[in-house]
Amino acid sequence: MRGEVYTIEGKTFFTFGGGYSIDQPLRKENVSWWPQEMPSKQEYENGLRHLDSVDHVDYIITHTAPDETVYFLSTIKKYHIKGDIYQEFPLTTYLNDIQKKTTYTHWYFGIFM
Template identity: 40%
Template sequence: MLDAYPIEIWNGGKIRRINNSVIHLMRGQVYEIEGKKFFTFGGADSHGKEYRKEGKTWWSREMPSSTEYEEGLINLDQHNWKVDYVVTHTCSSGTLALIADQLGIKYPLDPMHSYFQQISERLQYKKCFFGHFHRDIEFPKDQRLLYSDMVKLI
């Protein structure tokens, strides 16, 4: 459904405006908000697809296209690989291994985890926030798994 909304530029990155108070921050974009730079990249692979119905409980667009992956790298290049905050839905392969060790949650690696690993090895940032695993936990390299906690940034 998001693809039905037109793309606009907002604070330096692409968005889809859902209404006056809701905007979709698109994958691989860098936004400047109140003097801080945010790199965003949503999406994650659903697990248990054999028990789900495509188009109802999982969607093929959950995972990024090759164009979205590439656009994220291009945008980071344009910002000299420096942002203040990273906001994603899932995490890097290195953090996924920590989640398996510390929480006993085992998820298969996918291209998105590898992509975020590549980025984490090069990107300079203050804090990285991700969700997907429904816990509130601090991880090394200034990474924070968020579920119900609220964090004031600005």
């Protein structure tokens, strides 16, 4: 669930999935990609509301990274970020704001390998 805070075995987790499919033009809507891959306004608000209710989270788990991190990784040859990353700016900018206002121990994101 996007924008939720969970407590599991005494550790807190903020989760916010979603991301832009860079190969979207090669896919078929509602078959191999869905508009809901990008968060809605309500999901963004839900995340902020839940983070405002806690002082600290141990872990943040997202699909993509904050925009400053995406930019940094795009400068490293290993990652070769392709596609229209600008389509993801509403999400990565939101995550950048989360990064600046939230105290956390570790952040894990999964798209860059």
